[in-house]
Amino acid sequence: MLFHVRMDVAIPHDLEPDERARLVATEKERALALQRAGTWVHLWRIVGQYSNISVFDVGSPDELHEILWSLPLFPFMTVQVTPLARHPSALVAGP
Template sequence: MLFHVRMDVHLPETLDPAERADIVAREKAYSQKLQRAGKWPHLWRIVGEYSNISIFDVESNDELHELISGLPLFPYMDIRVMPLATHPSKI
């Protein structure tokens, strides 16, 4: 199952710089693990924002929820998920 996911990150300005660096490093490692496993085949930065557009390829809604909620930045994100289906005009 393919999903289009938009993630907007809102880190608090009061977050300790060392804690911020740790969370961002853990986020990068976790996301790269999912990319290497083929679960997160596309990841794009949205220019000018601390946001991304991603495509996830997972077995179920529950798997997607588990992967997204495992993101270290999850508590600081607004997330919008759109399930994708094959377009009838696709060749």
């Protein structure tokens, strides 16, 4: 199942710099691992914002929920999820 996910991140300004750096580094490691596994299919930055548009390929909505909740920056995110279906006029059949 494919899902379009928008993530807007708002890390508190008073978070200790070392904790912020640790969280951001851990988030990057997790994102890279999910991309290598083929779960996080696309990751696009939204210009001028601490936000991204992503496409996930997972087995179920519950699996996506668990992945999102496992992200180190999740407590500081606003997340919007949209399920996707193949369009009959699309040229490409893959994700």
